[in-house]
Amino acid sequence: MDLRDYLRILRRNVKLVVAVTMLGLLVGGIASVLVKPTYTSQTQLFVAIQSSGTISELQQGNTFTQARVQSYVKTVTTPVVLQPAIDSLGLDVTANELAGRVTATSDLDTVLIRISVEDTSPVQAAATAQAVADSLIRAIDTLEKPKTGGTSPVSLSVITPAQAPSAPSAPNTRLNLILGLMVGLAAGVGLAIVRATLDTRIRSEADLRTVTDLPVLGGIAFDEDAVRKPLLSQAGPRSARGESFRQLRTNLQFANVSEHARTVLITSSLPGEGKSTTATNLAISLAQAGQTVCLIDADLRRPMVGEYLGLDRAAGLTTALVGAADVNDLLQPWGDDAMYVLTSGQIPPNPSELLGSNEMKLLITRLEEAFDSVIIDAPPLLPVTDAAVLSRHVGGVVVVVGAQKLKHQDLTKSLDALQMVDATVLGVVINRLPAKGPEAYSYGYYGPIDDVPEGTAKRRQGTSRKDGDQAASPSETIDYPALDERVPTVFPGKRRGN
Template sequence: MNLKEYGRVLRRNWVVITACTLLGLLAAAAFSMLAKPTYSAQTQLFVAIQSAGSVAELQQGNSFTQARVLSYVETARTPLVLQPVIDSLGLQETPAELASSVSAGADLNTVLITIAAVNSSPVQAAAVAQAVADSLITVVGDLERPDSGAPSPIKLSMVTPAVAPTSPVSPNIELNLLIGLLGGLIGGIVFAVLREALDTKIRGEADFVEYSKAPVLGGIAYDPHAAKKPLLTQTAPQSPRAESFRQIRTNFQFANISSKSKTVLVTSSLPGEGKSTTATNLAMAMAQAGQRVVLVEADLRRPMVASYLGLEGMAGLTTALIGDARVVDLLQPWGEDELFVLTSGRIPPNPSELLASEAMSRLILELENTFDAVIIDAPSLLPVTDAAVLAQKVGGVVLVVGAGKIKTQDLEKSIASLGLVEANLLGVVLNLLPTKGPDAYAYSHYSYNSNTIAKRPSERTAKSITGSHMRTARRSAKAESDYDTIIGSQP
C-alpha cells in the first residue's frame, strides 16, 4: 500500500479510529480515577571521610569514598537497615516487603545518596524515608568502625531531611491520559489497516480498479429514497441521481459505438446490487434523449420491472417465446417518451432453456429491426446461468456492481464467466456508492428547488405505479401513435 492508499484507509475508517482513541482516553481516565494515589518522600545523605591529612591524602580518600558509596546504596535495602525501621515505626511488614517500597541511588561521581520511600500516606512516606536514612547512618558507622574501637573513618551526614509530599507521584493523570490517547490512536490505526487488509468487499471505484481493468461507465450514489422511488422520473431533473444516469447513458453510447448490435444486457454478480433499477433508468434516460427504446424483462426468476413501472406482467417475454402471441402485441408503452416495455410474462420452470432458445435470438433480432436500442434486464450471473447464456446473443454487457454488496472474489468470478462465453463487457456501473467519505461519488450540479421545478408529463405519469397507469399511458396520444407505428412496421 502506498501513502495515498493509507490515507484512504484512514479516511474510510475514521469512525473506528476515533472510537478507539476515545476508548483509550476513557480507559486511561478511569484507571487514573480508580487507582490509589501514592506519595514519595526523599532524603539525601552526604558521605565523607574523616581525615586531616595532606591534599593528596584527601584526594585519595575522596576516591575511596566514591567507591564505597555504591556499597552503601545497596546496604540501604538490606534487613540490617530495614529491620530497625520496622521496629521503630511499628510497621506490620517484613524487611522484604518494606524493601519493595524503598529505593536508594547515588549520582555519578558524587558522594550523595538519595533515599526515597513510597506509601499511600504522605506522612508515612516521609517517616519511612527519614527512618531508613537514620538507620543507614548507624549501620555504616558500625560496619566501618575499626576493630581497635577507634571512630569510623566514614561519616554519613543528612543534608536533606524527608518532608511529607503535598501531591502524589501516582497516578500521573496527564501522563496516563497521553498514553491512553496515543495507545487508542495507534490501536485504532492498526485495527483499520488489518480490517482493510481482510475486507474483500468492493466499496468504491478505487477498490474496483485494483481488481479489474473494465471501464467504469459511471457511478450512482446511495439514495435512501430510491427504495420507494426507484425511477428516474421520480426525481428532480437536475438531481445528482438524474445526472448520474445521464452520464452513464453518454458513456454507454461511446462504449457501444463500435458494436453492430443494438442490444445490451444489464446484469450483476449477485441479487440486490440494483441491476433492474439500473436497466430501467438507463432505458428511460435513452428514451428521454430521443431514442426509440425497448426494455426487455428477461429476469424470469425474480422479475421486478413490471412492478416498478406498474405494468401488466403476466403476458410478456415468455408468452412470445412459446408462441402464444406476437411480440408487437405484448409491448407496453410507458410514459410520453418512445419507451416500450416487454415484461417477463409468467415465470416458467425452465428459464435457462427458454433464454438459450432460437426463439429468443429471433425475438432480439426482431426488436433490433424496430428500435434504436434494446435494453435487457437479465438475472444475476453467479446464482444461475441465464445471464451468461444471454450474453452470447447481445452486442454488449453492462455489469452493475453494488458497493458494499459484492466481494472481490465474486466480481472476479463474474468477469471470468463473461470471458468464458466471449461476451463483450462494455463496462461497469458502480451502484450504491457512499455519499460521504473517500469512496463518495457525487456530481456537481446547479442548485435547484424541487418545489419550483415544473413536472414533466412523463413524471406525472410515473407517479402512478398501479394498474391504472397502464390505461393512462395508453391514453397518451403520442405514446399510442408510436405504438401503432411499431405495430404497423412488423410483417
C-alpha cells in the first residue's frame, strides 16, 4: 500500500481512530487521578580537596576530585550511607527499599553531587535527603581517611540544603495526558490498519480496483428514501439519485459505442445488492432519453420488477417461453415514454433450463429487432447459474456491486463465472455508496429538487404496491396507444392463433 491507501484507511476509520485516541487520553487522565502524589526534595554537595593552596596542588586536587566524584555518586545508594540515615530518622524501611527512592547524579567535569529523594510526604522527603547528605559526608570522610592516621584529604560540604517541596513531582498530569493521547492515537491507527487488512468488503472504487480493471459505469449513492421509492421517476428531476442513473446511461452508451450489445443483462454476485432497482431505473432512464426500451424480469426465482412497477406478473417471460402466449400479448406498457415490460410470469421449477433454452435466444433476437434497448434483470451469479447461462444470449453484461456488502473473493468468483462462458462484461456499477465520507458519491452541485409544484408534471408511473396506492397499471391514469402503434411488432410474422 502507498501513502494514499493509508490516508484512505484513516479517513474511512476516522471514528475508530478518534475513539481510541480519546480512550488513551481518558486512561492518562484516570492514571493521574488514581496515582498517589509523590514529592521530591533535593540537596547539593560540593567536593573539595584540602591542600596548601598552591596552583599546582589546586590543579592536581581538581583532577583528583573530578575522578573521585563519580565514585562518591555510586556510594550514595549503598548501605554504608543509607543505613545511618535510616537509623537517624527512625525509618521503618531497609537500605534496599530506601535506595529505590534515592537518586544521586553529578554533571560532567564538575565536583557537585545532587541527591534527590522521593516520598509521599514533602517533609519526610526533605528530612531524608538531608540525612542522606549528612551520612555521605561522614562516610566519605571515613573512607578517604589515610590508614596511617590524620584527616581525610577530601571535604564534602552541603551548598544547597534540602527543602520541603510545595508541589508534587508526580504524577505529571500533562505528561500523562500527552502520553495517553500519543499511545491512543498510535493504537487507533494500528487498529484501523488491521481492520482494513482483515475487512475484504468492497467499499469504494479504490477497493474495486484491487479486484478488477473493468470500467466503472456508475456509482449509486445510498438513499434511505429509495426503500420506499425505488423508482427513478419517483425522485426529483435533478436529484442525486437521478443524476447517477443518467450518468450510468451515458457511460453505458460509451462502453457500447459499437452498439453490438442492444441487450444488456444486469446481474450481481449476491442477493440484495440492488440489481433489480438498477435494471428498472436504467430502463426508465433510457426511455426518458427517447429510446424504445423493453425491460425483462428474468429473475425467475425472486422476481421484483413487477412489484416495483406495479404490474401483473401472472403472465410474462415464462408464459412466452413455454409457448402459452405470444410475446406481443405479454408486453405491458409503462410510463409516458416508450417503455415496455415483460414480467417474469409464473415461477417455474427449472429456471436455468428455460433461460438457457433456444426459445430464450430467439425471444431476445425478436426483441432486439423491435426495440432500441433490451434490459434484462437476471438472478445473482453465485447462488445459481441462471445469469451465467443467460449471459451467452445477450450482447453485454453489467455487474452490480453492493458497497459495504460484497467481499473481494465473491466478486472474483462472479467475474470468473462470466469469463468461463465467454460473456462480454461491459463494466460494473457500484451501488449503495455512502452519501458522505471518503467513499461518498453525489451530485450535490446540482442540488435535489424534491418539491415539484402540483400540476407541473404528469404522473409517470404506477406506484409500487408497497406504497399502498393503486398499482395495477400506469394505463389507469394515462391513455396509451395500442402496442403496435407505439413500437414495431416484436415478431413481424403471424401471431399465435392467427
